[in-house]
């Protein structure tokens with residue numbers, strides 16, 4: 295039997311997200327999955343380092359995070375040389391989870407690169423899938439429209455799922471902002487349905503790690519690439535089935551040791 299160890303990193307700034315339930319869901323979908331819930335990603339990996347080297351790395355990460363922050367969704371005025379106060383904010387945010395930080399937007403590839411360098415060598419093999427949860431917004435530069443667009447998931451050996459990105463979907467510049475109270479058709483910040491929805495995104499990250507293809511064309515499959523809130527709610531909660539036949543059989547074959555992407 296093949297095996298994949300999936301590590302979920304908590305986000306203290308998304309208190310409604312119950313990662314133990316997400317972990318149980320992943321294990322229920324494939325007998326070859328084992329899971330582990332860890333503390334917040336920076337906290338965990340920086341905790342492996344000795345001081346004063348750790349302080350040096352925190353300084354370096356704070357500078358790079360400040361530089362990767364998106365000042366305007368149209369890409370103008372990028373931060374090449376951040377203010378000392380901006381770097382200090384990032385430093386405090388890394389070290390203290392009580393520092394309020396909601397919905398800042400970062401360049402997704404740069405953010406992923408910063409996290410990736412912290413990963414320990416012994417957990418970089420294909421046998422490990424690391425999934426970071428964050429309430430920050432991660433955005434890609436969309437050249438045709440000349441604007442940054444928020445994404446919900448970046449997937450690979452190291453994946454990042456933006457809990458705010460799921461609520462803010464589809465674009466950072468969208469006028470369709472979520473409402474404050476829970477609504478049948480809209481997700482809200484710290485929505486009680488977030489854990490159920492995140493289960494599907496975590497499964498996308500795991501499947502992407504195995505196949506390089508995170509998304510499915512079936513709107514009723516948990517792996518569907520939803521572009522609107524209605525699509526998210528249907529694929530993750532209202533669909534009469536959990537996985538399409540193709541992905542159900544893929545996971546079944548993986549646990550028997552014979553899955554092909």
Ligand SMILES: [Zn+2]
Pocket residue numbers: 510511512515516517518537538539540541
């Ligand atoms: Zn599918």
